[in-house]
Amino acid sequence: xxxxxxxxxxxxxxxxxxxxxxxxxxxxxxxxxxxxxxxxxxxxxxxxxxxxxxxxxxxxxxxxxxxxxxxxxxxxxxxxxxxxxxxxxxxxxxxxxxxxxxxxxxxxxxxxxxxxxxxxxxxxxxxxxxxxxxxxxxxxxxxxxxxxxxxxxxxxxxxxxxxxxxxxxxxxxxxxxxxxxxxxxxxxxxxxxxxxxxxxxxxxxxxxxxxxxxxxxxxxxxxxxxxxxxxxxxxxxxxxxxxxxxxxxxxxxxxxxxxxxxxxxxxxxxxxxxxxxxxxxxxxxxxxxxxxxxxxxxxxxxxxxxxxx
Amino acid sequence: xxxxxxxxxxxxxxxxxxxxxxxxxxxxxxxxxxxxxxxxxxxxxxxxxxxxxxxxxxxxxxxxxxxxxxxxxxxxxxxxxxxxxxxxxxxxxxxxxxxxxxxxxxxxxxxxxxxxxxxxxxxxxxxxxxxxxxxxxxxxxxxxxxxxxxxxxxxxxxxxxxxxxxxxxxxxxxxxxxxxxxxxxxxxxxxxxxxxxxxxxxxxxxxxxxxxxxxxxxxxxxxxxxxxxxxxxxxxxxxxxxxxxxxxxxxxxxxxxxxxxxxxxxxxxxxxxxxxxxxxxxxxxxxxxxxxxxxxxxxxxxxxxxxxx
DNA sequence: GGAAATCATCGCTTTTCACGATGGAGTCGC
DNA sequence: GCGACTCCATCGTGAAAAGCGATGATTTCC
Numbered sequence: 001x002x003x004x005x006x007x008x009x010x011x012x013x014x015x016x017x018x019x020x021x022x023x024x025x026x027x028x029x030x031x032x033x034x035x036x037x038x039x040x041x042x043x044x045x046x047x048x049x050x051x052x053x054x055x056x057x058x059x060x061x062x063x064x065x066x067x068x069x070x071x072x073x074x075x076x077x078x079x080x081x082x083x084x085x086x087x088x089x090x091x092x093x094x095x096x097x098x099x100x101x102x103x104x105x106x107x108x109x110x111x112x113x114x115x116x117x118x119x120x121x122x123x124x125x126x127x128x129x130x131x132x133x134x135x136x137x138x139x140x141x142x143x144x145x146x147x148x149x150x151x152x153x154x155x156x157x158x159x160x161x162x163x164x165x166x167x168x169x170x171x172x173x174x175x176x177x178x179x180x181x182x183x184x185x186x187x188x189x190x191x192x193x194x195x196x197x198x199x200x201x202x203x204x205x206x207x208x209x210x211x212x213x214x215x216x217x218x219x220x221x222x223x224x225x226x227x228x229x230x231x232x233x234x235x236x237x238x239x240x241x242x243x244x245x246x247x248x249x250x251x252x253x254x255x256x257x258x259x260x261x262x263x264x265x266x267x268x269x270x271x272x273x274x275x276x277x278x279x280x281x282x283x284x285x286x287x288x289x290x291x292x293x294x295x296x297x298x299x300x301x302x303x304x305x306x307x308x309x
Numbered sequence: 310x311x312x313x314x315x316x317x318x319x320x321x322x323x324x325x326x327x328x329x330x331x332x333x334x335x336x337x338x339x340x341x342x343x344x345x346x347x348x349x350x351x352x353x354x355x356x357x358x359x360x361x362x363x364x365x366x367x368x369x370x371x372x373x374x375x376x377x378x379x380x381x382x383x384x385x386x387x388x389x390x391x392x393x394x395x396x397x398x399x400x401x402x403x404x405x406x407x408x409x410x411x412x413x414x415x416x417x418x419x420x421x422x423x424x425x426x427x428x429x430x431x432x433x434x435x436x437x438x439x440x441x442x443x444x445x446x447x448x449x450x451x452x453x454x455x456x457x458x459x460x461x462x463x464x465x466x467x468x469x470x471x472x473x474x475x476x477x478x479x480x481x482x483x484x485x486x487x488x489x490x491x492x493x494x495x496x497x498x499x500x501x502x503x504x505x506x507x508x509x510x511x512x513x514x515x516x517x518x519x520x521x522x523x524x525x526x527x528x529x530x531x532x533x534x535x536x537x538x539x540x541x542x543x544x545x546x547x548x549x550x551x552x553x554x555x556x557x558x559x560x561x562x563x564x565x566x567x568x569x570x571x572x573x574x575x576x577x578x579x580x581x582x583x584x585x586x587x588x589x590x591x592x593x594x595x596x597x598x599x600x601x602x603x604x605x606x607x608x609x610x611x612x613x614x615x616x617x618x
Numbered sequence: 619g620g621a622a623a624t625c626a627t628c629g630c631t632t633t634t635c636a637c638g639a640t641g642g643a644g645t646c647g648c
Numbered sequence: 649g650c651g652a653c654t655c656c657a658t659c660g661t662g663a664a665a666a667g668c669g670a671t672g673a674t675t676t677c678c
Contacts (some may be wrong), residue, residue: 010397012323012397012401014322014323028654028656029655029656030654030655038636038637039636039638040656041637041639041656041658042635042636042637043656044656044657044658045635045636045657045658046635048657054404055408056408056592060590060591060592061655062590062644062645062655063642063643063644063645063655063656064644064646064655065644065645065646065654065655066644068656069591071592072407072412072593072594072597073404073594076403076404076412077400077404079403080399080400080403081400083396083399084393084396084397084400087396088393090392091321091386091389091390091393092321094385094386094388094389095364095382095386095389098381098382098385099365099382103381281369282369282380283365283366283369283380284381285380285382287381288381324666338625338626339624339625347667348667349624349625350625350626350627350628350669351666351667353625353626353627354627354665356625357626358665370624370625370626370674371624371675371676372624372673372675372676373623373624373625373674373676373677374675374676374677375624375675375676377625620678621676622675622677622678623676624673624674624675624676625672625674625675626671626672627670627671627672627673628669628670629668629669629671630669631666631667631668632665632667632668633665633667634663634664634665634666635662635663635665636661636662636663637661637662637663638660638661639659640658641659643654643657644653644654644655645654645655646653647650647651647652648649648651648652
């Protein structure tokens with residue numbers, strides 16, 4: 001009960017308890033040693049160390065072929081020790097599961113930007129790791145924050161300590177009601193003063209409109225909505241044309257529609273870049289690492305956006 | 310995920326986890342080291358060992374004055390690790406409590422033999438160790454078994470692998486209705502053919518009666534009951550006399566009674582010996598060790614039985 | 619760009635671990 | 649009884665690890 005003893009108690013080690021449990025089950029130091037793959041003398045010393053740590057004998061050794069038996073102190077130690085060993089095994093299991101790719105991943109996405117990529121990523125990730133816990137969050141704030149997210153899809157730069165990977169260039173195209181413009185590329189200046197439908201000024205939309213404005217072209221924005229289908233419907237209805245990224249027009253989930261015609265712009269505004277972000281200097285979980293790989297694959301598999309064509 | 314890794318996971322040690330927890334709380338290897346009383350290089354190596362064991366980094370070290378941060382793997386390990394540390398602390402507490410004398414003790418007693426000693430023992434033990442868990446069992450079988458009992462009071466020999474300690478000699482005395490015999494010692498042969506009340510033939514009763522019989526004296530047993538008060542009442546009622554141990558007559562709880570007279574017998578049968586038994590070769594719990602001491606004290610404090618007087 | 623803070627690494631000493639061999643203690647069978 | 653057997657403790661040895669102090673590399677802040 002002195003101080004030395006109290007300090008000693010924390011010196012119990014998992015090996016000691018494992019040896020003790022094996023002995024209690026086998027009834028013999030030697031058999032326990034064989035089971036654990038050690039020699040008898042090693043096991044004997046481990047128990048001696050354990051007994052030093054707890055401050056008293058944990059086994060009575062009758063000698064001869066009689067099995068050793070727990071002392072009352074030994075019962076206390078082993079009772080708690082088994083729980084400790086169970087927790088240790090739980091830790092090992094948790095680590096293994098983690099390394100197998102189970103676990104949780106938090107992915108952020110903003111606006112409807114990444115909705116053509118993220119579903120495929122999620123589907124493949126779930127297929128590979130059925131036990132994983134994928135959480136998506138779509139913050140609608142102007143300035144996205146990476147916060148505690150593992151990964152963040154966004155089409156612009158994030159401030160803060162962030163690394164990023166460009167998934168793809170998504171060029172802007174002009175969508176107009178069929179017959180509004182002749183087939184083929186449309187000169188950008190044709191949009192000056194033209195009625196247009198557009199997304200709100202978030203994400204890359206501002207950059208694109210600023211680029212257009214720098215060319216001296218000032219379209220007349222007659223309606224803004226974040227709902228992509230609404231934009232296309234308005235174009236169909238003749239309310240105006242729209243400049244939209246390739247993915248928003250040809251992406252999965254956008255049906256072909258012969259009431260619309262799509263044109264390149266000359267000169268073309270700089271394409272929207274879709275990036276995948278994560279906090280700098282952070283080690284990825286296997287799940288996050290795989291998610292990045294999958295995102296790259298998915299981006300590459302999308303029909304290659306007409307780079308300069 | 311290979312075999313080597315799997316084997317490694319059980320190599321996590323409590324010190325590694327303690328270091329990890331301290332670092333996670335302090336945000337720095339160096340401060341954690343100071344808190345734990347080690348040097349920074351030692352803590353650094355402990356974490357390196359832990360990372361080897363779990364197969365990956367548990368902290369991201371941004372470098373410079375930025376605090377280190379858990380990796381996803383680190384979160385998993387620390388989450389489980391804290392539980393492990395809590396269990397280890399629980400083990401230490403349990404050991405300390407055990408050594409302080411808390412815990413459980415199983416005491417066996419048989420017949421009413423020890424009922425004058427045991428209550429005092431229990432009272433003193435509870436006073437010293439309020440948290441202790443004292444369990445008494447009174448088996449009524451002919452042959453007492455020590456089983457899993459820590460201590461067993463009995464007035465005879467126990468077979469099996471048992472050590473014992475003689476608490477006291479309890480001499481037999483003759484109890485008769487006042488006036489049945491003249492004051493002073495009574496010759497044993499006066500009991501030949503005399504009506505007598507007696508205990509059942511358990512414990513030392515058989516030995517005593519056999520000893521009497523070997524002297525050629527054959528009393529007439531007119532009633533047997535294990536209830537001591539009933540024996541005395543029958544003697545008072547004139548049904549006969551009785552040969553009872555000193556404790557059964559003068560023990561606590563037996564009121565003085567001038568309708569009874571007590572005599573020594575000449576020759577006196579061998580005294581009943583009250584023993585305390587425990588399984589041979591077993592280490593006692595502190596509680597059991599103290600109980601033995603107390604039992605000896607209590608036995609000594611009983612008014613000394615008239616040895617030969 | 620320099621100062622400060624932080625963790626990793628190296629060389630070194632001390633302690634611990636694990637082994638094989640030996641010895642002492644107890645049990646069982648003849 | 650008396651040897652054969654089984655069991656655990658201990659000793660000596662070599663390898664591994666813990667712990668320390670000093671040094672170095674990297675990053676942040678001023």
